Amino acid sequence: xxxxxxxxxxxxxxxxxxxxxxxxxxxxxxxxxxxxxxxxxxxxxxxxxxxxxxxxxxxxxxxxxxxxxxxxxxxxxxxxxxxxxxxxxxxxxxxxxxxxxxxxxxxxxxxxxxxxxxxxxxxxxxxxxxxxxxxxxxxxxxxxxxxxxxxxxxxxxxxxxxxxxxxxxxxxxxxxxxxxxxxxxxxxxxxxxxxxxxxxxxxxxxxxxxxxxxxxxxxxxxxxxxxxxxxxxxxxxxxxxxxxxxxxxxxxxxxxxxxxxxxxxxxxxxxxxxxxxxxxxxxxxxxxxxxxxxxxxxxxxxxxxxxxxxxxxxxxxxxxxxxxxxxxxxxxxxxxxxxxxxxxxxxxxxxxxxxxxxxxxxxxxxxxxxxxxxxxxxxxxxxxxxxxxxxxxxxxxxxxxxxxxxxxxxxxxxxxxxxxxxxxxxxxxxxxxxxxxxxxxxxxxxxxxxx
Amino acid sequence: xxxxxxxxxxxxxxxxxxxxxxxxxxxxxxxxxxxxxxxxxxxxxxxxxxxxxxxxxxxxxxxxxxxxxxxxxxxxxxxxxxxxxxxxxxxxxxxxxxxxxxxxxxxxxxxxxxxxxxxxxxxxxxxxxxxxxxxxxxxxxxxxxxxxxxxxxxxxxxxxxxxxxxxxxxxxxxxxxxxxxxxxxxxxxxxxxxxxxxxxxxxxxxxxxxxxxxxxxxxxxxxxxxxxxxxxxxxxxxxxxxxxxxxxxxxxxxxxxxxxxxxxxxxxxxxxxxxxxxxxxxxxxxxxxxxxxxxxxxxxxxxxxxxxxxxxxxxxxxxxxxxxxxxxxxxxxxxxxxxxxxxxxxxxxxxxxxxxxxxxxxxxxxxxxxxxxxxxxxxxxxxxxxxxxxxxxxxxxxxxxxxxxxxxxxxxxxxxxxxxxxxxxxxxxxxxxxxxxxxxxxxxxxxxxxx
Numbered sequence: 001x002x003x004x005x006x007x008x009x010x011x012x013x014x015x016x017x018x019x020x021x022x023x024x025x026x027x028x029x030x031x032x033x034x035x036x037x038x039x040x041x042x043x044x045x046x047x048x049x050x051x052x053x054x055x056x057x058x059x060x061x062x063x064x065x066x067x068x069x070x071x072x073x074x075x076x077x078x079x080x081x082x083x084x085x086x087x088x089x090x091x092x093x094x095x096x097x098x099x100x101x102x103x104x105x106x107x108x109x110x111x112x113x114x115x116x117x118x119x120x121x122x123x124x125x126x127x128x129x130x131x132x133x134x135x136x137x138x139x140x141x142x143x144x145x146x147x148x149x150x151x152x153x154x155x156x157x158x159x160x161x162x163x164x165x166x167x168x169x170x171x172x173x174x175x176x177x178x179x180x181x182x183x184x185x186x187x188x189x190x191x192x193x194x195x196x197x198x199x200x201x202x203x204x205x206x207x208x209x210x211x212x213x214x215x216x217x218x219x220x221x222x223x224x225x226x227x228x229x230x231x232x233x234x235x236x237x238x239x240x241x242x243x244x245x246x247x248x249x250x251x252x253x254x255x256x257x258x259x260x261x262x263x264x265x266x267x268x269x270x271x272x273x274x275x276x277x278x279x280x281x282x283x284x285x286x287x288x289x290x291x292x293x294x295x296x297x298x299x300x301x302x303x304x305x306x307x308x309x310x311x312x313x314x315x316x317x318x319x320x321x322x323x324x325x326x327x328x329x330x331x332x333x334x335x336x337x338x339x340x341x342x343x344x345x346x347x348x349x350x351x352x353x354x355x356x357x358x359x360x361x362x363x364x365x366x367x368x369x370x371x372x373x374x375x376x377x378x379x380x381x382x383x384x385x386x387x388x389x390x391x392x393x394x395x396x397x398x399x400x401x402x403x404x405x406x407x408x409x410x411x412x413x414x415x416x417x418x419x420x421x422x423x424x425x426x427x428x429x430x431x432x433x434x435x436x437x438x439x440x441x442x443x444x445x446x447x448x449x450x451x
Numbered sequence: 452x453x454x455x456x457x458x459x460x461x462x463x464x465x466x467x468x469x470x471x472x473x474x475x476x477x478x479x480x481x482x483x484x485x486x487x488x489x490x491x492x493x494x495x496x497x498x499x500x501x502x503x504x505x506x507x508x509x510x511x512x513x514x515x516x517x518x519x520x521x522x523x524x525x526x527x528x529x530x531x532x533x534x535x536x537x538x539x540x541x542x543x544x545x546x547x548x549x550x551x552x553x554x555x556x557x558x559x560x561x562x563x564x565x566x567x568x569x570x571x572x573x574x575x576x577x578x579x580x581x582x583x584x585x586x587x588x589x590x591x592x593x594x595x596x597x598x599x600x601x602x603x604x605x606x607x608x609x610x611x612x613x614x615x616x617x618x619x620x621x622x623x624x625x626x627x628x629x630x631x632x633x634x635x636x637x638x639x640x641x642x643x644x645x646x647x648x649x650x651x652x653x654x655x656x657x658x659x660x661x662x663x664x665x666x667x668x669x670x671x672x673x674x675x676x677x678x679x680x681x682x683x684x685x686x687x688x689x690x691x692x693x694x695x696x697x698x699x700x701x702x703x704x705x706x707x708x709x710x711x712x713x714x715x716x717x718x719x720x721x722x723x724x725x726x727x728x729x730x731x732x733x734x735x736x737x738x739x740x741x742x743x744x745x746x747x748x749x750x751x752x753x754x755x756x757x758x759x760x761x762x763x764x765x766x767x768x769x770x771x772x773x774x775x776x777x778x779x780x781x782x783x784x785x786x787x788x789x790x791x792x793x794x795x796x797x798x799x800x801x802x803x804x805x806x807x808x809x810x811x812x813x814x815x816x817x818x819x820x821x822x823x824x825x826x827x828x829x830x831x832x833x834x835x836x837x838x839x840x841x842x843x844x845x846x847x848x849x850x851x852x853x854x855x856x857x858x859x860x861x862x863x864x865x866x867x868x869x870x871x872x873x874x875x876x877x878x879x880x881x882x883x884x885x886x887x888x889x890x891x892x893x894x895x896x897x898x899x900x901x902x
Contacts, residue, residue: 029534074677074870077547078540080531082566083480089529096528100551103676115533116567225554226525419525 012130013108015098015391016142017231017414019090019123023150023382030381031113031122035078038157044070047132048107048159055104065132070107076157079125081116090117091230091426094125095419098391099227102129109133111157122383126158130393139371139390139405146378146385153381214301215273218266219400219422220362226419230429231389233412234436242436245443246312248319251370253439254411255279255322256315258368258402259304260435261428266306268427276317277304280364283326298337300325301364311435312442367392370404377408389414400425463582464559466549466842467593468682468865469575470541470568474601474833481832482564482573486529489608495521498583499558499610506555516583521558527608530576532567541568542681542877545576546870549842550678553580560584562608573834577609581844590822590841590856597829597836604832665752666724669717670873671813674850677870681880682840684863685887693887696894697763699770702821704890705862706730706773707766709819709853710755711886712879717757719878727768728755731815734777749788751776752815762886763893818843821855828859840865851876 027033050065079097081089093114102108108129115122128138145158155161214220239253246252259277266272279302302325305317329337371390378385389412392401399421405412413432417425440446478484501516530548532540544565553559559580566573579589596609606612665671690704697703710728717723730753753776756768780788822841829836840863843852850872856863864883868876891897 032534078533078543080533080567082529082531082564083483092529105675113533116531224556 012393013098013102013127014130014138014393015094015125015127015416016139017090017094017123017125017229017389017391018142019117019121019386020380020383021386022120022122023384026120026382029115030383031078031115034113034157035076038072038076042072042156042160044072044159045162047163048075048109050132051107052104052131068107070159074106075110075159077110077112079112079114081114083116085116085118087231088426090114090123091228094123094391095227095229097125098127098229098416099225099419102127104129107132109159111159121386124380139373139388143374143378143388143407146380148376148378150379150382150384152379155381214278214362214365215275217273217277217362217365218269218271219365219398221399221421223399223418224420228417228419228422228425229389229391230415230417230426231387231413232415232429232432233387233389233410234433236406236409236411238436238440239411241445242315242439242443245445246315246319246439248315249322251281252315252319252322254370254404255281255302255304255318255368256311256439257432257435258366259306259314259318260311260438261431262304262366263306264431264435265424265428272306275307277306277365278302278363279304279366279368281322282367282369283329298329299341300329304366310442311438315439315442362398366400366402367398368402368404370406373405373407373412375406375408387412392416400428402428463844464549464553464578464580465589465844466545466576466578466867467590468541468545468680468840468842469577469593470837471573471575471831471834472837473571473573474835477833480566481834482529482566485564485608485832486527489523489527493523493607493611495523495610496613498614499526499560501583502558503555503582519558521610525557526561526610528561528563530563530565532565534567536567536569538682539877541565541574542679545574545842546678546680548576549578549680549867550676550870553578555580558583560610562610572837575831590824590839594825594829594839594858597831599827599829601830601833601835603830606832665729665813665816666726668724668728668813668816669720669722670816670849670851672850672872674869675871679868679870679873679876680840680842681866681877682838682864683866683880683883684838684840684861685884687857687860687862689887689891690862692896693766693890693894696896697766697770697890699766700773702732703766703770703773705821705855706732706753706755706769706819707762707890708883708886709817710757710765710769711762711889712882713755713817714757715882715886716875716879723757726758728757728816729753729814730755730817730819732773733818733820734780749780750792751780755817761893762889766890766893813849817851817853818849819853819855821857824856824858824863826857826859838863843867851879853879 022030046067047065049067049070051068053064053066079093081093083089097110097112102110109132110127112125112127113122114125117123126138126142133141141158144164145155145161147155236250239250239257242253242256243250246256248256258279262277263272281300281302283298283300300322303317303321305314305321308314308317369392373388385407387410388405388407390403390405391414392403393416399418401414401416403414403416405414413429415425415428417428419425422428473481497518498516500518500521502519504515504517530544532544534540548561548563553561560583561578563576563578564573565576568574577589577593584592592609595615596606596612598606687701690701690708693704693707694701697707699707709730713728714723732751732753734749734751751773754768754772756765756772759765759768820843824839836858838861839856839858841854841856842865843854844867850869852865852867854865854867856865864880866876866879868879870876873879
């Protein structure tokens, strides 16, 4: 389904960046040894050995997956950081890797073993096309492939680990792309985005309210082929303390630090709209008539209150906005929630068509997702996982994605943007960290330290 | 014109790989310093500041170039080799870089500053789309941007050097892509390859002989998106000694070592055709009726005599074959030479259409070009240029290119191939070196040492 979106500029692959600190007794060239081991022969399990049957006809309605022999030397790649091998060089290299197309003539994934990261560290960057594994599952698979035991030294990489019995736990959060997939599925996989859009806009919708209009913003322009990626991580306890003090949820605080960062970033560019920015937030909601406690996946629109200067007043407005949106959803049936989400997303589907991007007024300005991750520290052959950052998919009209992933007491923010539409993306990451300090100050909390 | 050929698998960009040995007094992170200097601001001269006016409509018949502001941080990139930083790792990294598409929304070129090469060395990899600068000119521009003075330490990179007054010296050799460009030009830039082909095949051709048919070979299959690049360099004096002993030219010896290497490579794969392989060799020929001593550009077909086991007999057959072909051309007018070359290339244009590749019988099996380069040693900020390897364009039906570039007494062979159609490309490079030893042996010459 995600093959429809693929073009020279819009690449529907997600990524994950994992950084590790090597064990004190690890060999200096651990990555080289790992590569030699893989070259000598490693098994490849589903789905990592699947490719498209007709890669030259991406839109083939009879498109299917088939198992193939995998040339692991193609899929597993070594990369090194130029000196000094700091976070900036890591960001540059990963941005570049994330900007390359995936080859559909092979199973659509790659993993890069990145060495030369200062402080006895290394990184893994994993790229998967969304048609093979969605971003949410990808992060879960990556985490499951790691060990909770620092002494375990022979664990293979994720593709050599047999898949567990599948059970999908919908309560754990949702990425923007998955939601879009569900919406598209609803409107028929064989229809184009444009036809789906027409149906949504002209159909009846159980008397749902029309979403508030988001202001025009530079973030909702056409994108180019290049990506920029930046990261930030903070202790989750600090976010929870602000949530408690402000009467909001953890998600509200994530929205608030993102809002503060975006406000400052856009002000500097003299591009802050007068009206507050609107964020689309994928949520899991307990629907009204559902038996057995199942959850519905949906989306809410939240005001980021970027028109408000005071940090305390801003988060209060954000909390009020998400509360209202969730209340509205919770009164609906599962089908209605999905229909409502479709309506929210419809204009965004239209924006994905290059010629309309930047002309259609956006329903929302930015997507902010929060995906809970593992709580306990994880290891790969004795190396401790320091942070896990999800990388999402910028599309025409949505040039920036903010995706959070929690891990072992840390909240890891990944900012994925279009290099040209969102210049100096790194600043957004820096400002997020400073925004948290500002919020702690506003609520009289002890100031924590950045990570 | 080369925009017509661009697709997901066929990328019409050429490349050059230059390796340098650092000056003893050079700073350890010379590449980092160079990047900082470029970030601080560097001028960009034509053609490096030109991009297509309508990059989303590559085939637009009104396509034109326009000058734009250049985001140098996009075009100039730092890369590091993973340990141990040897020629193999360099080959892997450069193959990967050569396999990525160029972004037509920007001036279509990139330069990669590659550090971490063992032995106090670094490398530059330059990628240019063929529509901006042809490969022959690109190598010349690169060489001209270097210094003959090892003491000069402030020379900028090529894009910051104003272009010299243009004079094209046609006598110096020619790449396959240039020749193809001239042929296409002849048949109208707005016509498709297929229409040009029909005209060539059904038209009259001054009673020219039809070229001999090349055998079917694995080298003439459909290509994938990935590239593999391998290099070899030998002392030109050794090639000249064999040329003198065998009564052939330098080009004949280049063909002979290539032939020996291909024969061995294909034998190992149990894929050597019974009939001898045919090489297409771009040449500059003094045409019959030309006043003022101008040269015509054309192509000859040469037998590689891969059916002959004995190295001495094989080169004798190659020499006879090229002599006959050149004699045939030298009796023709400039227009006839071009027409003849077009006829040779016509089936290859048809092969470039993915669905026909592998079905049409090839006119030739491989392209082998020789481009003379600078004679004297060159330097970049005190670092001595060790070798300069051209990288060419594999197309559907022509999965392998062998291109030679002479430099300061060395002959640098660049093998550019499709990763999947020509597996273990590295072996071709190794076998070329060994083939020269075999030839020296056959002619009783003192055996030289590989470089």
